[in-house]
Amino acid sequence: DADVTQTPRNRITKTGKRIMLECSQTKGHDRMYWYRQDPGLGLRLIYYSFDVKDINKGEISDGYSVSRQAQAKFSLSLESAIPNQTALYFCATSDLSLAGDEQFFGPGTRLTVL
Amino acid sequence: QKEVEQNSGPLSVPEGAIASLNCTYSDRGSQSFFWYRQYSGKSPELIMFIYSNGDKEDGRFTAQLNKASQYVSLLIRDSQPSDSATYLCADDPGGYQKVTFGIGTKLQVIP
Numbered sequence: 001d002a003d004v005t006q007t008p009r010n011r012i013t014k015t016g017k018r019i020m021l022e023c024s025q026t027k028g029h030d031r032m033y034w035y036r037q038d039p040g041l042g043l044r045l046i047y048y049s050f051d052v053k054d055i056n057k058g059e060i061s062d063g064y065s066v067s068r069q070a071q072a073k074f075s076l077s078l079e080s081a082i083p084n085q086t087a088l089y090f091c092a093t094s095d096l097s098l099a100g101d102e103q104f105f106g107p108g109t110r111l112t113v114l
Numbered sequence: 115q116k117e118v119e120q121n122s123g124p125l126s127v128p129e130g131a132i133a134s135l136n137c138t139y140s141d142r143g144s145q146s147f148f149w150y151r152q153y154s155g156k157s158p159e160l161i162m163f164i165y166s167n168g169d170k171e172d173g174r175f176t177a178q179l180n181k182a183s184q185y186v187s188l189l190i191r192d193s194q195p196s197d198s199a200t201y202l203c204a205d206d207p208g209g210y211q212k213v214t215f216g217i218g219t220k221l222q223v224i225p
Contacts, residue, residue, distance in 0.1 A: 040122065056212075090157055100148070100163065104160075105158050
């Protein structure tokens with residue numbers, strides 16, 4: 001079974017719609033992240049949470065919001081989707097180890113906004 | 115703002131050759147460095163981490179770190195077509211600071 005799961009895996013929506021992407025993990029990690037990936041731009045951090053009561057903006061948080069419902073769940077919302085939010089979205093978790101802040105990624109959600 | 119720089123490629127090498135992937139970083143305080151491999155349409159997966167100056171070897175992979183020059187590299191020996199992927203470099207400042215990823219270098223291993 002996957003340690004980090006994302007739902008949905010694919011979503012096509014229209015401009016102006018509200019969208020929620022969900023992430024769940026069974027790794028027991030405190031830290032969770034949301035990234036988007038666009039061709040030529042790499043992984044860009046949207047929001048991150050170091051524990052249930054901690055939420056921080058990343059480099060591209062405008063147009064997005066998040067909710068950390070529990071240690072295991074971190075949701076990303078697009079309140080009013082726009083076409084330039086079309087991208088591949090990854091959730092990740094981490095916990096400090098000998099390797100540092102190694103991140104474990106979910107399978108990704110491909111979002112298309114028409 | 116912290117930066118991690120990588121050449122986006124593609125880097126093309128023949129099968130059996132050594133692939134050399136390079137990364138520079140701006141934050142002198144960074145403590146650990148990661149190399150992730152990402153196949154097209156898939157999620158990144160960790161293949162190497164390094165935190166001490168010098169070389170670290172794991173099978174066909176060798177990570178090299180030079181903190182004075184702020185330079186990290188990944189060598190892949192005996193490259194195989196299955197190594198064709200994008201390789202992401204990331205730096206970890208430690209503590210409560212977040213990891214920063216480079217844009218990744220696309221590697222193509224030609225049979």
